[in-house]
Amino acid sequence: MLERTCIIHTFQEFPSFILRIPQGRFSVAAECVNHAKISESYVTHGLRHSPNFVRQKHSNMIRFNPVVKVSGFARVQSVRLSEKTMAKTAVAHGFLTNIADVTLFIMRVARETFSRRFEFNEFMRQCFQIGNKSLPLISVTGIIMGLVLTIQSRPALIRFGAVTLLPGMVAVSLIREMGPVITALICAGKIGSGMGAELGSMKVTEQIDAMEVSSTNPMRFLVVTRVLAATIMVPLLILYADALGIAGSWVGANLKGDVTFFLFFSQAFSHIRFSDFLPAVIKSFFFGAVIGLVGCYKGYNAGRGTESVGIAANSAVVLASLLVIIVDMIAVQVTDMLF
Amino acid sequence: MKPEQPVTKAEKTPGIIGNEPVIAISKLRKSFGKQEVLHDVSLKLMNGENLVVLGKSGSGKSVLIKCIVRLLFSDGGTVSVFGKNVMTLNDEELSEVRQKIGFLFQSSALYDSMTVRQNLEFPLRRIWRGLSEKNIEDKVHEVLENVGLADALNKMPSQLSGGMRKRISLARTIIVDPLVMLYDEPTTGLDPVTSDEISILINEVQKKYKTSSIIITHDIRCARSTANRIIMLRDGVVYSEGNVTDYEKTTDPVIKSFFQ
Ligand SMILES: Nc1ncnc2c1ncn2[C@@H]1O[C@H](COP(=O)(O)OP(=O)(O)OP(=O)(O)O)[C@@H](O)[C@H]1O
Ligand SMILES: [Mg+2]
Numbered sequence: 001m002l003e004r005t006c007i008i009h010t011f012q013e014f015p016s017f018i019l020r021i022p023q024g025r026f027s028v029a030a031e032c033v034n035h036a037k038i039s040e041s042y043v044t045h046g047l048r049h050s051p052n053f054v055r056q057k058h059s060n061m062i063r064f065n066p067v068v069k070v071s072g073f074a075r076v077q078s079v080r081l082s083e084k085t086m087a088k089t090a091v092a093h094g095f096l097t098n099i100a101d102v103t104l105f106i107m108r109v110a111r112e113t114f115s116r117r118f119e120f121n122e123f124m125r126q127c128f129q130i131g132n133k134s135l136p137l138i139s140v141t142g143i144i145m146g147l148v149l150t151i152q153s154r155p156a157l158i159r160f161g162a163v164t165l166l167p168g169m170v171a172v173s174l175i176r177e178m179g180p181v182i183t184a185l186i187c188a189g190k191i192g193s194g195m196g197a198e199l200g201s202m203k204v205t206e207q208i209d210a211m212e213v214s215s216t217n218p219m220r221f222l223v224v225t226r227v228l229a230a231t232i233m234v235p236l237l238i239l240y241a242d243a244l245g246i247a248g249s250w251v252g253a254n255l256k257g258d259v260t261f262f263l264f265f266s267q268a269f270s271h272i273r274f275s276d277f278l279p280a281v282i283k284s285f286f287f288g289a290v291i292g293l294v295g296c297y298k299g300y301n302a303g304r305g306t307e308s309v310g311i312a313a314n315s316a317v318v319l320a321s322l323l324v325i326i327v328d329m330i331a332v333q334v335t336d337m338l339f
Numbered sequence: 340m341k342p343e344q345p346v347t348k349a350e351k352t353p354g355i356i357g358n359e360p361v362i363a364i365s366k367l368r369k370s371f372g373k374q375e376v377l378h379d380v381s382l383k384l385m386n387g388e389n390l391v392v393l394g395k396s397g398s399g400k401s402v403l404i405k406c407i408v409r410l411l412f413s414d415g416g417t418v419s420v421f422g423k424n425v426m427t428l429n430d431e432e433l434s435e436v437r438q439k440i441g442f443l444f445q446s447s448a449l450y451d452s453m454t455v456r457q458n459l460e461f462p463l464r465r466i467w468r469g470l471s472e473k474n475i476e477d478k479v480h481e482v483l484e485n486v487g488l489a490d491a492l493n494k495m496p497s498q499l500s501g502g503m504r505k506r507i508s509l510a511r512t513i514i515v516d517p518l519v520m521l522y523d524e525p526t527t528g529l530d531p532v533t534s535d536e537i538s539i540l541i542n543e544v545q546k547k548y549k550t551s552s553i554i555i556t557h558d559i560r561c562a563r564s565t566a567n568r569i570i571m572l573r574d575g576v577v578y579s580e581g582n583v584t585d586y587e588k589t590t591d592p593v594i595k596s597f598f599q
Contacts, residue, residue, distance in 0.1 A: 201451070209410050210448035214462035214515075215434040 105297050109227055112220045119221050126229035134190050134237055141186055142241035145178055146170065146248030154256065167264050168271025170249040176276050179242040181328050184287035187234050188320035192295040195226055196316030199299025200309040208300070223296045230292030235284040275339040283331035287324050294320040359422070361386050361519055361551045362407060366416035369402055376402050378575030380416070384519070384551050389541070391562045392555045393597055394572035400555045401445055403572065404521045407553075408437055420519070438466045441517030441550075445524050447508040449496040456492050459483070459511050466515045482510040485540060487533075502529045509537065513544055520544065520552040526561045538564040559598060571597070 149170050157163045199222060202208050211218045250264045298316035302308040360383040369377040376399040384390050394400050405411045406418055409425045418425050420436050428436065450458050459479045463470065470478075483489045486506040496504060509525060525541065526534035538561045544550055545565075556562050562569060563583055570580045571594060579586075579594060586598050 198452075205451075206444045206446050206448040207450055209405075210442070210444055210450070212410065213408050213437050213440065213442045214465055215438050216461075216465050217430075 101301070102297060105300075106293060108219055109223055109293065109296075112217065112224045113228065115220065117220065119225050122221055123225040123229055126225050127233055130191055130229050130233040131237070133194065134187060134233075135240075137186060137190060138183055138237050138241050139244055141182060142179070142244030143248035143251075145182055145241070146174060146245035146250075147252040149173065149178065149245070150249040150252030151255070154252075164267075165271075166253060167246075167249065167259075167268040171246055171268035171272055172276055174245040174249070175242050175272060176280055177328075177332075179245055180238050180280050180284045180287065181324065183238045183241040184234060184284065184291065184324045184328075185321055187230075187237060187287070188291050188294075188324055189317050191230055191234075192291045192316045192320035193313045195230075195292065195295030196298040196302075197309055197313035199223075199226075199296055200302035200312035201306075203300065203302045204304065204306060204309055218300075223300060226296050227289065227292035230295070231285055231288040234288030234291060235281060238284040238287070239281075279331065279335040279339060283328065283335075286327050286331065290323045290327055291320045294323060359386065360384060361421065362553070363419045364403075364407070364416070367403070367406060367413050367418060368415035369399070369406060369411065369413050375575055377406075377413075380572070380575070380577055382570060382577055382580075384553055386551055387545070387549055389545055389552045389554060389565050389567045391566035391569045392553060392572060393557070393562065393569060394555075394578075396557075398572045399575060400572055401523055404442070404523060404553060404555065407521060408440055408442055409433060438515070439518040441512040441515065441520045443509055443512045443520070443522045443525055445527070445555075447496075447501075447504040449499075449504055449508055449511070451496055453496075454492075455483075455488075455494050455496070455499075455507055458496065458507065459514055462511060462515050478514055482514045483507075485513070485543075486510045487536065502533060505529060506533070506537070509540070513540075516548050516550075518548075518550055520550050520554075522552060522554045522556075524555055524557065526556060526558045531560070534558060534561060535564070537561070541565050 150166065153169060154163065154166060157166055157169070199208075202222070208218045208222070211221060246265065246268055249268070250259070250261055253259050253264060295316045298312045298319070302312040362382075362384040364383070365381045367377050367380040368375070380403060382390070392400050392403070402411060406413050407420060407425065409418075409428075413426055421439070423432065423436060425433065425436060449455075450461065453461065456479060459482065460475055463475055463478060479492070480489065483492060486509055488503060488506055488510070491499060491503060491507065496507070499507065505525070505528060509522075512520065512522075520541075522541065526537050529537065541552065541554065541561075542565055545552060552565075554561070554565055566583055568580065568582055569586055571578045573593065579589075579591065581589075586594055589595065589598075
């Protein structure tokens with residue numbers, strides 16, 4: 001439908017406003033014209049009519065057809081509605097294309113993972129990189145996590161008269177939830193952004209193309225190795241953070257009380273069941289995979305030009321963090337059903 | 340001292356017979372969205388020939404050679420390399436074709452995370468699998484000397500200047516003795532002396548390994564010294580074709596502005 005924007009600035013009551021009306025329909029203005037002193041002619045059907053003509057025509061219309069009064073309003077609303085629909089269609093289209101894109105990417109990664117040649121050296125290098133880069137950060141966070149959790153839950157446990165359960169409670173909450181999620185979020189920031197930026201800049205500076213022409217499959221060499229490395233290293237980092245968290249918790253417990261390390265640990269572990277441990281470990285593999293996949297997807301599909309590197313890194317972090325939380329929610333539901 | 344020449348892919352491949360074109364492109368079309376970059380490009384690269392491609396910035400020269408190795412898919416027309424249409428090959432066949440083609444990227448495209456040595460070894464280890472460490476070492480030194488950067492062996496790409504990167508990139512391309520070389524602006528950003536050296540190197544590579552090359556350049560000196568034939572791209576088509584003297588004699592203002 002052809003549309004034209006008609007500017008009517010003729011009203012004393014209203015300063016001026018813009019109506020978008022379909023070509024050749026000037027009845028829209030009828031309702032307004034009725035009250036208005038039209039000071040300027042305005043264009044309809046591509047013709048310039050005198051104000052008097054317009055006024056005459058519209059007062060006739062209104063006299064004979066009261067529906068005209070509302071029709072203008074309705075039409076403007078419907079035009080607005082169709083614009084909104086268009087915008088939403090575009091969003092939906094983009095969203096679905098993205099989903100298809102991501103699915104294809106994951107399928108390609110899966111296919112290449114089980115293909116003949118595995119880039120073992122690069123895989124090991126990536127494992128080392130991921131572990132090495134994140135270790136200090138994870139260590140600090142792990143200890144503080146345990147420490148803070150202990151200090152915070154102590155008063156409440158005292159209130160319930162259950163302070164002896166402190167080590168067990170902290171250990172269970174660390175292992176089931178706090179350790180995996182917080183570590184995964186940190187890894188999403190550290191590893192996800194690293195991958196997004198690295199692959200993004202390789203893409204922008206044609207390094208991925210260069211790899212491809214020296215008969216190396218960049219998907220296999222760059223993406224598969226990184227995704228697998230993240231899938232394996234993130235759970236290890238999570239276990240490491242859990243352990244440090246419990247150690248930090250012991251420090252926290254000793255601030256106000258006096259308990260030996262061994263006693264604390266044995267108390268802590270006596271409350272941990274296999275069913276606390278296993279689901280947490282399983283979900284941390286998923287966290288790792290999600291972080292690796294998102295980082296690589298964003299980097300590998302970076303646009304042209306240097307600014308897309310930053311965009312890739314940034315959106316990798318955002319999406320990976322979000323997905324970690326969503327995966328966690330799903331994992332909790334599934335665990336709840338199974339265990 | 341010349342290092343012992345390893346058995347190369349090039350030697351294993353049966354020679355290309357007679358005057359068959361190595362690369363034959365016909366009616367190639369390529370657009371990005373609404374922007375049509377290549378409209379109808381047809382050209383042939385004969386065996387052992389240096390073909391220089393001229394053209395304004397943005398005329399689609401890089402796109403053209405990327406289509407040859409299928410880094411970009413064409414929208415129409417055929418691109419055949421060694422008699423095979425690259426657009427329809429499967430991954431395995433494509434990889435086989437790519438192994439015989441050297442591609443020098445306009446942006447150098449050195450791997451940032453690797454040293455110069457690792458950069459050079461990368462294609463070597465992947466294209467000629469099962470080469471001894473000694474051969475690899477020799478080969479790396481040989482090409483580095485060829486481009487005059489023997490002392491850069493253990494540097495990272497970020498420690499090199501733009502021109503040095505270009506030369507390392509060139510070394511990385513010629514290290515596997517490809518049958519066909521695609522040079523995307525090999526001398527851009529180099530001083531005249533080095534750029535002449537690169538031109539000489541290109542000619543040497545051509546003679547020594549009997550390569551056929553497509554050389555994209557804006558550098559008329561380089562074009563003069565390397566070209567057997569020159570084509571010019573303009574508005575997505577091959578605008579003109581001829582040898583150096585043809586181009587020098589022409590009165591066409593478009594070409595003249597290139598060859599003042
Ligand atoms: N991957 C791509 N996506 C979108 N547009 C592209 C892409 N690659 C190239 N183009 C466009 O195609 C046109 C030709 O680009 P190309 O890189 O081939 O130019 P060129 O002839 O090599 O120029 P120069 O001499 O500056 O390198 C440019 O307008 C560029 O914007
Ligand atoms: Mg170019």
